[in-house]
Amino acid sequence: MGRVLPIVVAIALLVYALIDCLQTDSARFRSLNRVIWLAIIVLVPLIGPILWLTIGKVRESRRPAAPAPRPVAPDDDPEFLRQLRDIDTRHEKMLGEWEADLRRREQQIRRDDKPGDEPTSEQERKDAEAELRKREDESRHGGDDEDDSR
The missing domain is CATH 1.20.5 (Single alpha-helices involved in coiled-coils or other helix-helix interfaces)
Structure with missing residues (x-):
């Protein structure tokens, strides 16, 4: 079990990074295009998916939207x-x-x-x-x- 777990985690990370890269809008890519990022994710195991998730795309701010102003009595x-x-x-x-x-x-x-x-x-x-x-x-x-x- 100790040998299988790192492989399962690496494959899950690879699959998640591939799907995320394919679904991301091309305007949000940082410096490299989609094809190069797919090659990095697939060819550099474990480090490629981590690089994609950390620096591959411009993140949206996750701040909660301000509540709509309440009508004034x-x-x-x-x-x-x-x-x-x-x-x-x-x-x-x-x-x-x-x-x-x-x-x-x-x-x-x-x-x-x-x-x-x-x-x-x-x-x-x-x-x-x-x-x-x-x-x-x-x-x-x-x-x-x-x-x-x-």
Whole structure:
């Protein structure tokens, strides 16, 4: 058994090196071409296969591939959070403009209605409310209703 084991190892190494040399892409060969490496592997027992495996080809880096980046949750994404802040800022600005416009219109209505002009009867109160609604509609539409009636 002690005599057979080195021969079996040498033959296994020879077969492995031959198959590896035949399957290797020619662009990965170092300095010598495929035919010369096959001759070295076969003609120089034990040393030929070892030379092929150690210096015969350019090795690929065996580093594990970096894991794919995980998707970022929206509440961890700074760009998404910035967009939300911008939207909130715009909405707050728009709300402030609407409130200012409402105050301005209310003041205009108060200036137009003089003290002492309060309606006394129910019908006069309803007429005043209808007139107020008409003014609000006109101010919302920018007076377009008057141009349409002409």
